[in-house]
Structures are given as C-alpha cells and as structure tokens.
Amino acid sequence: MRPRSVQVTEVGMRDGFQMESRILPTERKEAIGLALIAAGVRHIEVSSFVSPAAVPQLADAAALVGRLKGKGAELSALVPNVNGARRGVAAGIDRLTVFASASETHNQKNVRRSVAESLAGMGEIGRIAADAGVPIDGSVATAFGCPFEGEVSADAVLRVVEGYAAMGADRIGLGDTTGMATPRVVEGVVTAIRARFPGLSIGLHFHNTRGIGLVNVMTGLDLGVTRYDASIGGLGGCPFAVGATGNISTEDLVYLLDELGVETGIDLPRLIGVAHDVQAAFARELPGQVMKAGPRLARAPE
Known part of the structure; x- marks a missing residue:
C-alpha cells in the first residue's frame, strides 16, 4: 500500500553544489537554505x-551549519572519515551520513579503499556519533548497479547494510549513484534488505540519468518506502557517469507526490521559485521539468 505521507530530503546543497564549477558564497547558500525551509522542506543534506x-x-x-541550525529543518551532512565526523559533531550537525559503495571497484575509485576497509573505519565514527547523541544514516552507493562492474548483487548491498547496522545506524539509504536503477532492481534490493533487517528504515536516492527516476519512485511508493532524496532543479550527478543529468528534481518529485495525494508538507509553487533562484545562482539551465512548465493546472498567460 502506498504511504499517505513521505519525507523528502533536499540534497542539492551537498550533492548538487559539489558538482558545480561556480562556488557560491556562504551567504548565497544560506539564502537558498532559508528559502527551502520557507517552502516547507524539513530535511536538508546541507553539506x-x-x-x-x-x-x-x-x-x-x-x-x-551554524547559519541554518535551528531555523526549522533537520540538517544532515555526509562524512567520509573520522575527521569529518568530528568536524560535523563540533559544528552542531543534527545527523551524520556515512557512505560506502556496494561495488568494490567504485569504492576504490571513490575513496581509494576496499569496501572492507571503509566498513572497518566506521566503528570509530559510530562511537563519536553515539557520544555526541547524533544519529547516523548509512548510505549505500551503487546499490542498483555499477558503471565498472555492471550488476551489483543483493548480497553485496547487504554486506554494507550489515556494517551500518553494526555501527548503530538507525536508517539506511540506497543510492542510485549513476542512474542504473530500474523498478525490477529496486524491488529486489528493497525486498532483500527487509527480509534480513526488518526493523531498519530504508530511504531511496535516485538519479535521472536514464530518464526513469520518478518511475523508480513509483516502485518505492508501491513498496511502502517513505523517505526519498531529491535535488533542487535536478542538480548533481556523478563523475563516473558520462552525460549524467543529476538527481531527480525536488520540484518534479513533489509535483508527482502532490498529484498522487501523498503528503510532503512542501509548497510546490514556492519550491519552484527556489529552483529558479538556484538556476540564476549558477547561471545555467537546470534539468528540472516542473520548474519550466509549472504545475498541471498552471494557466497560460492570456
């Protein structure tokens, strides 16, 4: 049964901004973050x-983090290692996100470590987070396929999830790092994780590289998944996916959910306004569709 409401986490300020050659000043980022919060976004992966x-x-x-802390949204940040975790805790982050690839080759390319080495180093991150009372999300990159190895087995994904569960992560996210997810693959991976870890909350992070990001969201909804990442304007991508168009667009996702009657708490017109502001900030056309056309019942000028 599809959920009546879902949590949308805005990842553009991290996953999107890091891919842009233009570096925005902190003040501009703060303004974008506050505008997202004003539009009803309550979960932001801020950096x-x-x-x-x-x-x-x-x-x-x-x-x-200091500028946006306590302004109405839970702030999370990606941390690659112990030093990053310490910096995040010291900055006052609300939630830490750790990451490892299910694909051995991608993990080596991304962080120059084996998957086993990445997982072994997370125990200390778990202790740092626990001591500070900061919850942890575990993100599995290449959960639905790898540009180097092709298919990624459910066992490979479960290996990483098991490591996260052992370190105390209360939630995991499945990353479609290079846009290789399909409905069949998504169903298989989610079903396998639930069978092994029935109490672990699952989130989905889709890219739109091959144009079916929202189709995969529909599959997730049919499976009862209630957490989704998205990026304002469709910012983002992966350096290993030539021609990748980035994450699913937050406005496109919210539009779909609105039309399905699934509650997000996000004001779509205001969100579209933020997308246009971000497009202006980077001075290039963004791939989001709803920011161009508006909602379904938007009236054409007479």
Missing part, C-alpha cells in the same frame, strides 16, 4: 565535511 582542498565547493560546511 559534506570533506577536505576543503579536495572539494572547495563545500569548504564552508561548518559555517553553513
């Missing part, structure tokens, strides 16, 4: 505590 030298687009993570 990542990675090396500023490696990802200068996100060098102001701590400052941005």
Whole structure:
C-alpha cells in the first residue's frame, strides 16, 4: 500500500553544489537554505565535511551549519572519515551520513579503499556519533548497479547494510549513484534488505540519468518506502557517469507526490521559485521539468 505521507530530503546543497564549477558564497547558500525551509522542506543534506582542498565547493560546511541550525529543518551532512565526523559533531550537525559503495571497484575509485576497509573505519565514527547523541544514516552507493562492474548483487548491498547496522545506524539509504536503477532492481534490493533487517528504515536516492527516476519512485511508493532524496532543479550527478543529468528534481518529485495525494508538507509553487533562484545562482539551465512548465493546472498567460 502506498504511504499517505513521505519525507523528502533536499540534497542539492551537498550533492548538487559539489558538482558545480561556480562556488557560491556562504551567504548565497544560506539564502537558498532559508528559502527551502520557507517552502516547507524539513530535511536538508546541507553539506559534506570533506577536505576543503579536495572539494572547495563545500569548504564552508561548518559555517553553513551554524547559519541554518535551528531555523526549522533537520540538517544532515555526509562524512567520509573520522575527521569529518568530528568536524560535523563540533559544528552542531543534527545527523551524520556515512557512505560506502556496494561495488568494490567504485569504492576504490571513490575513496581509494576496499569496501572492507571503509566498513572497518566506521566503528570509530559510530562511537563519536553515539557520544555526541547524533544519529547516523548509512548510505549505500551503487546499490542498483555499477558503471565498472555492471550488476551489483543483493548480497553485496547487504554486506554494507550489515556494517551500518553494526555501527548503530538507525536508517539506511540506497543510492542510485549513476542512474542504473530500474523498478525490477529496486524491488529486489528493497525486498532483500527487509527480509534480513526488518526493523531498519530504508530511504531511496535516485538519479535521472536514464530518464526513469520518478518511475523508480513509483516502485518505492508501491513498496511502502517513505523517505526519498531529491535535488533542487535536478542538480548533481556523478563523475563516473558520462552525460549524467543529476538527481531527480525536488520540484518534479513533489509535483508527482502532490498529484498522487501523498503528503510532503512542501509548497510546490514556492519550491519552484527556489529552483529558479538556484538556476540564476549558477547561471545555467537546470534539468528540472516542473520548474519550466509549472504545475498541471498552471494557466497560460492570456
């Protein structure tokens, strides 16, 4: 049965901003974050505590958390290692997200470690989070396929999920890192995780690389999944997917959910306005569709 309401997490401020060559000033990011909150977005992946030298687009993570903390949304951030976890906790982040790939090759390309090495290093992150009372999400990259290895088995995904459960993660997210998810694959992976970890909350993070991101959302809804990531204007992508168009657009997702009668608490017209602001900030056309056409009953000018 489809859920009556779902949680939408805005990931554009991390997953999207890190892919852009133009680096926005912290003040502009703050304005975008506040506009998202004003539109009803209550969960924002606001940045990542990675090396500023490696990802200068996100060098102001701590400052941005300080500006948006307590303004009406739960703030999460991606942390790649123990140092990132310490920085995130010190900045006052509400939730930490750790990540590893189900694909061995992708994990090596992404973080230069084996999957086993990534998982082994997460025990200390779990202790840091527990001591600070900060909950953890475990994100599984390439959960539905790998551009290097092709199909990714459910057992490979379960291996990572098991590591997250052991470190105390209360939720996991399945990442469609290079847009390889299909309804059949999504159903298989979600079903396998529920069979092994029936009490673990599952979220879905789809990319629209091959044009069926929202089709996969429909599959998730039919499976009863209630948490979805999306990116304002469709920002984002992956350096390993040539021509990737980024994440599913937040406005497109909210429009779909509105039309299905699934509650999000997000004001679509205001969200479209934020998408246009972000498009102006980066001075390039974004791939989101609803920001161009408006809702279904939008009237054409006379």
